[in-house]
Amino acid sequence: MNDIYDVTIIGGGPSGLYSAFYAGLRDLKTKIIEFQPTLGGKLHVYPEKIIWDIGGMPATPAQQVIENLVKQGLTFKPTVCLNTKVDFITKKDNLFVIETSSGEKHYSKKVVVAVGGGIISPIKLHIEGAEKYEVSNLHYTIRGIQSFKDKSLLISGGGNSAIDWAKDLIGIAKQITVIYRGEKLSAHEAQIRHLQDNGVPIITNTQIKTLVANDTKTKIEEVILENVVTKETTKIVVDDVLVNHGYDRDSSFSFDEALAPEKDSDYDYYYLTDGKGLTSVDGIYAVGDISKYDNKVYLITGTFQDAVNAINAIKVSLEPTADQYAKVSSHNEVFEKRNRELMKDILVNG
Numbered sequence: 001m002n003d004i005y006d007v008t009i010i011g012g013g014p015s016g017l018y019s020a021f022y023a024g025l026r027d028l029k030t031k032i033i034e035f036q037p038t039l040g041g042k043l044h045v046y047p048e049k050i051i052w053d054i055g056g057m058p059a060t061p062a063q064q065v066i067e068n069l070v071k072q073g074l075t076f077k078p079t080v081c082l083n084t085k086v087d088f089i090t091k092k093d094n095l096f097v098i099e100t101s102s103g104e105k106h107y108s109k110k111v112v113v114a115v116g117g118g119i120i121s122p123i124k125l126h127i128e129g130a131e132k133y134e135v136s137n138l139h140y141t142i143r144g145i146q147s148f149k150d151k152s153l154l155i156s157g158g159g160n161s162a163i164d165w166a167k168d169l170i171g172i173a174k175q176i177t178v179i180y181r182g183e184k185l186s187a188h189e190a191q192i193r194h195l196q197d198n199g200v201p202i203i204t205n206t207q208i209k210t211l212v213a214n215d216t217k218t219k220i221e222e223v224i225l226e227n228v229v230t231k232e233t234t235k236i237v238v239d240d241v242l243v244n245h246g247y248d249r250d251s252s253f254s255f256d257e258a259l260a261p262e263k264d265s266d267y268d269y270y271y272l273t274d275g276k277g278l279t280s281v282d283g284i285y286a287v288g289d290i291s292k293y294d295n296k297v298y299l300i301t302g303t304f305q306d307a308v309n310a311i312n313a314i315k316v317s318l319e320p321t322a323d324q325y326a327k328v329s330s331h332n333e334v335f336e337k338r339n340r341e342l343m344k345d346i347l348v349n350g
Contacts, residue, residue, distance in 0.1 A: 005031045005079070007314055008098055008108035010086050010253070013041020014065075015288025015303035016114035017073030022311040024076020025326050025334060028318070031079040031106065033086055033098065039073065040066035041116055045247075046161070048145050048168070054300055065300075081106075089284075090256035096283065109283070110314045113271060114307075116289040123245040125156075130211060136219040137240040138211070142168075150174045154223055154236060156208055157244035158185035165242055166195055176200050177236060181207040181228050205229050211241070259284070264292050277310025283317075285310040 007023050009016045012034030023030040038044065047063035054065070074080070085101040089111065098106040122140035124130065130138060142148075142165055153173045155166050158180030164187075166178050178195065183204055185192055195202060203225070210224035212235075220241055225234045255261070261279035264270040270292035277285035287306035289298060296302065315322050329335050 002105065002107055003029075003079075004095060005029050005106070005108045006318060007031075007110045007112055007311070008033060008096070008106055009078075009112045009114055010098070011041065011114035011116060011288070011290075012036070012039035012073075012080070012082075013114065013116045013288065014043065014069055014300050015116065015307055016041070016112070017069045018304050019112050019114055019287055019307040019311055020073045020078045021075055022307055022326070023314070024078060025332070026311055026315045026322075028311070028315060030076070031081065031108065032073075033081045033084050033100070033106065035083070035085045037083050039070045039080070039082070043069075045141055046164075047141075047143060049164075051300070086253040088254055088256070089259060091259055091283075109318060111284050112277070112310055112314075113279075113284065113286040113290055114288050114303075121248045122243070123248055125208060125211075125243055125245075127208065127211060133211060133213075133220050133241075137238075138220060139240060139242045140244070142242070145169060145172055148173050148240060151239035152237065153177070153240050153242060154179065154208075154238045155242045155244070156180070157242075157246075158182055158187060158204075159244065159246065160187045160191065162242075162244035163187035163191045163195065165244065166200055167191055170195075170198050170200065178202045179206040179208070179225060180204050208241075208243075209233060255281075255284075261286070275309070276313045277306060278313060285314065 006028040008031045009019050010033050012032050016032055017039060020030050020032050043062045043066045047061065049062045050059045051062055051065055052059050086098055087101050088099040090097050095107045095109065096111050098108065124140060145168060148169055149172050151173050152175040153169065155162055155176060155178045163185065166176050169176055178200060205228050206225050207228055208223055209226035211220045212222035212224065213219065214221040220238060223236050223238055223241060225236060259281050261281045261284050262272045264272060271279050271286035271290055273279055273286050273291045273293050275293045277287050277291065279286055287310050288303040291306060312325055316324055326332065
């Protein structure tokens with residue numbers, strides 16, 4: 001049998017990473033299983049967005065928040081399995097058996113589900129050959145705003161994310177055009193008005209019909225647009241195309257019927273918990289956006305509290321004589337050596 005872990009965390013986003021940190025703090029043998037090739041979760045969807053609502057942290061780009069969370073989450077060296085999709089969870093001999101799509105099995109005393117909104121994949125253009133431009137100038141996310149400096153951009157999408165992209169790129173891109181296949185954009189009115197006030201053309205009832213390559217066939221040079229009502233077409237010259245048509249979400253796995261935790265009756269997605277992470281199934285916990293309980297806070301800050309509550313509950317469940325809570329970091333001997341090293345570095349380097 002493979003190594004047995006005290007706790008296995010499914011999901012490597014903010015709630016999963018903080019759960020891993022806190023589990024290590026409580027001396028629990030910990031594993032993270034993450035579907036994506038990197039840790040950080042859906043923060044990767046908007047790496048340059050500024051996040052204001054994390055306590056004790058000034059306005060910070062999401063990419064830096066990711067880096068901080070990953071560094072903290074790996075403090076106690078949990079085992080990390082990337083590019084790993086969980087398919088099925090069952091139980092045998094008091095251990096949870098976590099089966100992956102590759103056929104591998106992981107064994108754990110407790111399970112923490114921290115999948116947030118599930119596996120998030122951008123909805124891509126259903127145009128033949130579109131995928132070959134993803135390595136050049138067809139984008140489904142923004143990795144760096146400055147890469148669009150002085151470019152002519154076509155943005156397809158009418159939701160908040162697409163309109164936020166357009167808003168953030170005003171003054172950076174040379175020209176921005178927004179198209180949306182619907183009659184009316186679904187984004188916040190204030191954001192739409194901001195685009196209009198800055199002269200950004202917004203064309204509704206319009207979709208991308210054809211991508212026209214340059215002479216080397218490596219980049220999109222022109223886009224043929226189609227009016228979905230009249231079927232008339234127009235042509236636009238572009239440097240880059242940004243597409244945000246929403247995301248496919250996959251909660252990524254199922255449970256043995258006897259283990260399936262209770263879900264919210266209205267949405268059939270969120271796991272109902274007791275406020276300390278415990279679901280209706282003993283040993284299975286849910287934290288972050290996937291969990292639901294009275295007075296739940298759906299902010300990154302709220303995921304941290306979820307993680308602490310769940311890990312403390314797990315620690316006491318595994319070791320009934322353990323303290324209910326971990327000592328605060330300023331008095332915790334676990335950090336004594338690290339604190340001395342940090343203080344020395346501060347004194348030397350300022």
